[in-house]
Amino acid sequence: MDDKINIECPHCSYVITLSLSALTPGMWCECLNCHQKIRITDQDIRHLLEAIKQKRGQRGSRMKSQKLRGKWDQIKGLAREFWGELTGDELDFIAGQRERLIGKLEEKYNITRAEAEKQVEEFERKL
Numbered sequence: 588m589d590d591k592i593n594i595e596c597p598h599c600s601y602v603i604t605l606s607l608s609a610l611t612p613g614m615w616c617e618c619l620n621c622h623q624k625i626r627i628t629d630q631d632i633r634h635l636l637e638a639i640k641q642k643r644g645q646r647g648s649r650m651k652s653q654k655l656r657g658k659w660d661q662i663k664g665l666a667r668e669f670w671g672e673l674t675g676d677e678l679d680f681i682a683g684q685r686e687r688l689i690g691k692l693e694e695k696y697n698i699t700r701a702e703a704e705k706q707v708e709e710f711e712r713k714l
């Protein structure tokens with residue numbers, strides 16, 4: 588997958604879109620607006636990679652939450668087997684919302700958020 592990244596020209600603030608795969612530290616690119624040369628530093632690339640990783644993470648968890656919500660009626664029974672402590676009412680309240688499920692698990696099982704997330708991921712792998 589070829590990510591596009593935006594670099595702001597330090598001279599005129601024009602935003603240039605580049606392919607991540609075309610970037611190498613120390614390279615120069617030309618601003619399309621003011622035609623000045625812009626040097627891409629190591630640090631720039633690190634920042635950009637970090638931003639992309641974050642964006643991917645958000646996309647990933649959105650997809651996961653859709654997975655739960657989409658067929659919650661079918662999944663509910665499985666969730667009940669997986670977490671015997673959750674009642675039918677609680678499962679209705681959760682309604683396939685990942686955040687609610689995680690919060691409920693923390694509360695009912697007195698576990699950390701990280702542990703609750705791990706359990707939810709494990710559960711999702713079974714779906």
Ligand SMILES: [Zn+2]
Pocket residue numbers: 596597598599600601618619620621622623
């Ligand atoms: Zn410029």
